[in-house]
Amino acid sequence: MRSLNLDQLQALETVVERASFTAAARALNLSQSAVSVQIKELEKRFGVRLVERLGKRAAPTTAGRELIEHHRRIVADVKLASEAMKRHRDGSLGRVRIGATTTALNYYLVPVLRGMRRRYPNIELSITWDTTAGQMARIVRDEIDFGLVNLPVRERSVVAHPLRTEELMAIFPLGTKNLPRVVTPEHLAQHTLILEAASAAIRAQVLDWLAPAAAHLRPTMQLDNSDSISRMVAVGLGASVVPESVLEEDWRRKDLMVRPLRPRLERTLGLIVHKDKVPDRAMRIFQDAVLGARRRG
Numbered sequence: 178m179r180s181l182n183l184d185q186l187q188a189l190e191t192v193v194e195r196a197s198f199t200a201a202a203r204a205l206n207l208s209q210s211a212v213s214v215q216i217k218e219l220e221k222r223f224g225v226r227l228v229e230r231l232g233k234r235a236a237p238t239t240a241g242r243e244l245i246e247h248h249r250r251i252v253a254d255v256k257l258a259s260e261a262m263k264r265h266r267d268g269s270l271g272r273v274r275i276g277a278t279t280t281a282l283n284y285y286l287v288p289v290l291r292g293m294r295r296r297y298p299n300i301e302l303s304i305t306w307d308t309t310a311g312q313m314a315r316i317v318r319d320e321i322d323f324g325l326v327n328l329p330v331r332e333r334s335v336v337a338h339p340l341r342t343e344e345l346m347a348i349f350p351l352g353t354k355n356l357p358r359v360v361t362p363e364h365l366a367q368h369t370l371i372l373e374a375a376s377a378a379i380r381a382q383v384l385d386w387l388a389p390a391a392a393h394l395r396p397t398m399q400l401d402n403s404d405s406i407s408r409m410v411a412v413g414l415g416a417s418v419v420p421e422s423v424l425e426e427d428w429r430r431k432d433l434m435v436r437p438l439r440p441r442l443e444r445t446l447g448l449i450v451h452k453d454k455v456p457d458r459a460m461r462i463f464q465d466a467v468l469g470a471r472r473r474g
Contacts (some may be wrong), residue, residue: 188215189227193245196234200277208432219244250296272301274321275297278364278377279402281446284422285341285470295465300459309378316451322460323467327378328447338448340471345382345442349434350413359439366390367417370397371406377402379444383418386442407433420444
């Protein structure tokens with residue numbers, strides 16, 4: 178079946194609205210015969226009468242009235258589609274689904290989103306907290322578009338962009354005695370440890386680093402993010418290892434004793450996206466903003 182001619186449908190609606198072929202022709206800036214031809218073409222296409230004359234008035238048949246209702250919905254949908262595509266083209270609307278660890282969200286992503294929000298206030302952002310492993314699974318299931326995770330990642334279906342490498346630091350309550358200038362695995366193992374949950378990538382790093390003193394590890398407490406851990410350490414519940422970015426807030430430096438680790442331990446934050454993902458305008462804006470922050474840093 179041939180595609181619908183929207184001009185013919187508009188002619189039909191105008192004839193019915195004006196109740197006259199002559200008035201419709203004036204409104205459409207066409208000749209009366211051209212309008213009549215358009216209506217006849219529609220009637221031929223559908224095989225039904227669409228307009229009938231009641232005295233001097235042109236009135237719709239039942240079929241004509243129903244076709245006009247369909248036309249109005251088509252016009253409304255086309256308008257909505259055009260507006261949506263314009264917003265996508267202008268980068269002023271779109272939805273970006275983001276996963277992030279708590280540390281990545283608070284100390285890397287928030288400044289990025291602040292600047293992005295000023296330039297593109299109508300982009301919808303959906304942010305989900307999750308561990309690196311959880312985000313990997315969400316990327317594969319297409320539940321998020323991007324993840325901010327600890328690198329490296331072993332999933333072959335994702336592309337990873339390194340963003341920031343930072344040192345991991347040992348933290349202790351104020352007043353901890355006999356604290357060396359640098360902390361070794363043997364020294365840290367003497368303290369009650371507060372570590373991230375078993376699914377967190379940093380926990381695995383720390384436990385690998387502690388391996389030489391594994392036999393001497395004391396019972397541990399686990400929490401789900403570095404912010405909570407630093408607060409627990411500050412009130413004297415144990416010692417821990419956290420990313421240096423967590424210590425950027427003044428209160429942490431005041432309420433904690435901070436020492437570097439030897440051997441040195443680092444973590445790299447990265448942006449991941451599925452290798453087959455086709456980015457729309459909003460996704461490209463977000464990715465450019467995140468990678469731009471990396472360059473500025």
